[in-house]
Amino acid sequence: MARLPSVADLGNRPVPVSNRQVASVRNADAVGEAVSQVGDQLQTYGNQQLEKQDKLDYATAKTSLLSADINMRQQLQNDPDYATYEQRYNEAMGKARQTALSQIKNGSDRRAFEIDTQLDTARGLSEVRDLAQKKQTATEIGNGLSSLDELRAAARNAPDDETRVQSVKTAGQIIQGMIAKGMDPIKAAQLKDEWGSGYAAGQVSSKIDQGDYAGARTTMKSLQGFLSDEAFISLNHQLDGAENDQKRLGDIDAVMAGGRSTAAPASVPSIITSLFPNAHITSLQRSPAEQAALIAQGATKARNSYHLTGNAADVRPIPGVTFQQYVAGLKSAGVNVVEAIDETHQGTGPHWHVAWQNGRVGTPPQNTDQAVSMYRSLHPDATAEDISKARSEFATRFEVTKQAKDQREETAVETAQQLLVNNGGNWFSLPPSVRAMVPAKYHDDMISFGNSLRSGQKPATDPNTYVKLSEMAATHPAQFAALNPIQYRNSLDDGDWEKMVAERNRILGKADSQTDAASIATVRSVIDPLRKAKGLTTIGLNPNLSSDVPKIEAINGRVYNLEKTLLHDIQIWQQNNPGKKPGAEDIQKMADRRMIAFTQGDNEMFGFEAKGEGQVHIPQPDFDRISKLMAPILGRQPSGTEVYAAYLAEARQ
């Protein structure tokens, strides 16, 4: 039988096998990790914030402490109570530290802050101590300076040199004390110099300024030890100069007054005893009764004795001194001895009688040279420089005197002139005081002026006088100004006289030259070269020769006319140009046109002399130009005279 199949024919029996693997989520922690990262970041952020807050707290605390430190030190800067600086600083900083500590929450930071600020506080305290020390020094030096100021105020008015010396010494002691207290030695040295040399020099200078030269010398001697060499030399020089000046001025005063003044009667007895200590004065002033009694006794015969006025002194003969020496000594001391008698026979016993007068030795000088000569005699040892200075001073004084005198005279003449106009020209009916004030040299002129007023005839200009005056004004203005206008009042008409007075005022600086017309000097400076070029001059003519006089008068007349014509042109120019003053060029233009040749009949003359029709010889281009302009207006060709008139007018525009 065939084999039956069995289970074994199905092969190896399969076994149920579980291949299931563990299914795990590999990134189960991914979310947690991410969340953890966020957490870490938040934690880091929080830590950072805390750290920052701690730092901020620390900084705030430190700032608060430093602010307190600065504030406290600023307060102390201007606080005079330097003795309590340290204590107050400690207290203030202690409080400030507590306040600052309370602002720090982190314990370790608090401890760090305490350590950190201990050093700051110690440093601050050290500086406060320095400040207190400096303040103390400054206060003590300030007290010293105040003392010096007080001393200075007192020393400035010190009554005597001993007080001055003591003041300087005291100042020196104060300064020494200030040095000991810590004052800067350089400043102290300056102060000492200021107080020594400066004060001494100031005191001496003050006396020199007051004119107390003797006092200045004495003070300088007393304070010499405090003066620097430089200051001493300078003051000495200054004092010498001042004394010389004073002496010179004294001598100049004396000379101007007529000489050195003599001693006053009251001072003579003291001069006698000063010069001759052994002199014994037996008689000075006597009453009339005493003099009468002496006459009655036969002791003297003098009824008008100088003793009656106190101007005489009798002395017993002085041992060792001759009578001549005695008299010479008194004279040299300024006693104006008028009587000197060696009386041995009189009843009053042997005595030397000397009488004197008070007053001046000579008469005042009349000019600088005289004054200098008198000065030389008074001051024989004067140096050339001294004489030069004296001469300058004399010249100034004479000038001042002269100016004052001139002014007085001028005022007197003007017053008298006005009074003459008021009273109709009667000089002799003027009050005597008015006439007396007018110097005699003007009397004739005043009378002539009065006569012209009385006659009613106004004075006419004398061309000679006018030309002479205008030439003087142009060439010698000072000399012209020195003339009193009354001197030429009767030789000029009103207009010319006023013109001369205005010119004089201009020279004397009394007129407003800006608005005044052109000066005579300016006009002369333009026309003189022109007229001389045309031969219109008196050069070579002798006014003392009778044959030349008519020629001179004729030329002066023409010059006068020229000047007047030109002044008239200038007047028109000024009317055409209000407020302006013609310059030299304008005047030159006008003068040129006046000086052109002008033929009238058979005579050729200058333009300014032409009258009526004539033939002018102006430059041809100008003639043609003016003719061309005038012809259409006139309707004909203008005449030569018409063209000339236009030519002149052109210059006056």
Place this chain on the structure above:
Amino acid sequence: MAQAAPFIMLAGAGLSAGGSILGANAQAKDLRSQADQLDMMAGNERATSQRQAMEERRQAGLLVSTGVARAAASGAGADDPTVVNLLANISGEGEYRALTALYNGEEQARSDEAQANARRTEAKNVKTAGIIKGVSSILSTGSSLAGRYG
């Protein structure tokens, strides 16, 4: 330039956060793809085990038929108890083998499915972590800025 620094930092933080989220999304997508593949593998495993079970049953049936035929040819009847027992064992063995195949396939499929679920969970985790990391990046920048300007 210094004034623009905070804005640059903020822009950087935005980019970083965006990058983190985009990266996580990509990774999650990959994981979900893996899960899908595993699901597909599980299906295949089940199908294969069913085909294997059918084959086991068919082999057992074929062997029983051979046994019947051989029993008949030998003369012994098919209803011979020995034959019957023998054939019954074969049938039983076949069923056993079929069930074993099914079991193994099911086990493999479930394993794959478990893996697929794990990948999906991973994908979710990756996505969530990516968002958190993005937020973290912004937070970091914010704190830095707050520390400097706050």
